[in-house]
Amino acid sequence: MEVLPGVAPVALVLARTDDTVVGLTDVRGYPEGFVFVLRVRWGAVVNRDEEAPWPFPHWGSPDPLDSDLFPDELLRFGVQFADGRKVTNLDMYPFVPEDLPPDQPVLIEGGDIGSEGGRLGRGASWDLEQTIQPLPPPGPLAFVCAWPARGIPEVRVEIDAGLVLDAAAAARPFFASEVHS
Amino acid sequence: MSPREPTWPCPNVVPGMAPVAAILARTSETVLAVTGIRAYPAGFGFTLKLRLRNLAPRERRGFWPFPEFGHHHGRAWPAEALRLSVEFADGRSATNIEPATIGTDGPDPDRLMLSDGPGTGLVASGSSPDRWGWDMEYRVRPLPPPGPLAFICAWPGRGIAASRAEVDGAAIREAAHAAVTLWPNDPYCGDD
DSSP states (O other), X not given: XXXXXXXXXXXXXXXXXXXXXXXXXXXXXXXXXXXXEEEEEEOOOSOTTOOOOOOSTTTTSSOTTSSOSSOTTSOEEEEEOTTSOEEETTSOTTSOOTTOOTTSOXXXXXXXXXXXXXXXXXXXXXXXXXXXXXXXXXXXXEEEEEEGXXXXXXXXXXXXXXXXXXXXXXXXXXXXXXXXX | OOTTSOXXXXXTEEOEEEEEEEEEEEOSSEEEEEEEEEEETTEEEEEEEEEEOSOOHHHHTOOOOOGGGSXXXXXXXXXXXXXXXXXXXXXXXXXXXXXXOOBTTBOOTTSXXXXXXXXXXXXEOOSSTXXXXXXXXXXXXXXXXXXXXXXXXXXXXXXXXXXXXXXXXXXXXXXXXXXXXXXXXXXXXXXX
16 A cells, blocks of 8 residues: 655755765655655866766676775665664665564665766766664664765764654545555 | 756755645645755745556556647647646746746746746656656746745646645745855856
C-alpha cells in the first residue's frame, strides 16, 4: 500500500566551510521509516575543467578494489537514534546481512529525487535521497557527518525525533479503500 | 523549463521547509496531492504526486497528461490534459496550460510564474500493471503574499472537476526566511 507521507519542518545545515556545505531537507515520514534529502554543495574553484568526483561510498568512487575503502575524500554520514542505535553510509547497505537484528536501522540510498552533479568550475551539487528504516524512538535524533578531505571534522546536529514521528503519523494511503488492504 | 529562463532555484541555496502534504483531488481511481514545500528567497517549489489505478487498456499502454511538456496545436485542450493552477491571495494566478513568457529583460519579478522543475518523472507503476504514478516537481515565483495560497486542478479525462487545496502563504514566506544562501555574490546565481 503506497502512502502520501507526512512532511516534517526540518531544514538543516549540518556542516559548512568556505567551500563545502552539507545540508538536509525534505524529511518525510512513512509508517516504516523516514526519508530525507542530503544536499551537498561545493563552491566554485579556479580550474573550470576539473571533473567533479563522486564523493559518496558505494557509487563507484573510489574503486572498491582499492586498498583504502574509506579514503578521506568520502563523505561520512550517519544517523543515531536516542537509544544508541545508529547507521552510517559506510555500513555497506543495501547489502543487508540475513542475520541483521530486525530493529537495527538501515540506510538506503535512492528514491525519486535522485542526484545531480555539476562541474567544479561553477561548483558542484548533489541532492541525494536517503531512506532510514525503522522509525526512530522518541528523543534526540542525531545526524552526524565528517569529511576529512573537505576540512569538516565530525559534526553532530540533533532534532526532536517527534518531528519525524508526527510526520509518519500523518502519512495516509492515497486511496481510502486501501486503508485496510 | 523555458530555455530562456535562468536556472532556478540556484543550488547555492538550502531551502526552508513548509511542511505541507495535502490531497488536492481524490476519486476512487485518481489521487493528486501537493507535498513539500521548499521555500527560497524568490519563490518556492513543490511536488505534485499523481497516483492512478484501474487504468483503461489504452491508458495502460502509456499516456502523458502534462500539457506543459508537450506541444499543443488545437484550440481546446483535450480532456486528457491535467490542468494545474496556483492562485495567490491577491488574485494573481498562473497555470500549466498557459506558461508565462519571459521578456528580453528577464522575468517580471511580480508576475506569478509556474514552471516545471528538476526531478520530474515517472516514479512507479505500482504493484500491478493497471497503475501509474508520477512525482512532478514544479516551481513558483515570486513568493506568495500572506493569506490563502490555492492549488487548483481539473482533469476532465479522469472525472475530476475543479478542485482546490489551500495552504497558508505566510507559512511559506516564513520558511523562505529560513533558507540559507551558501555563498553570497555567486556569479552563477540570481537573486534567489
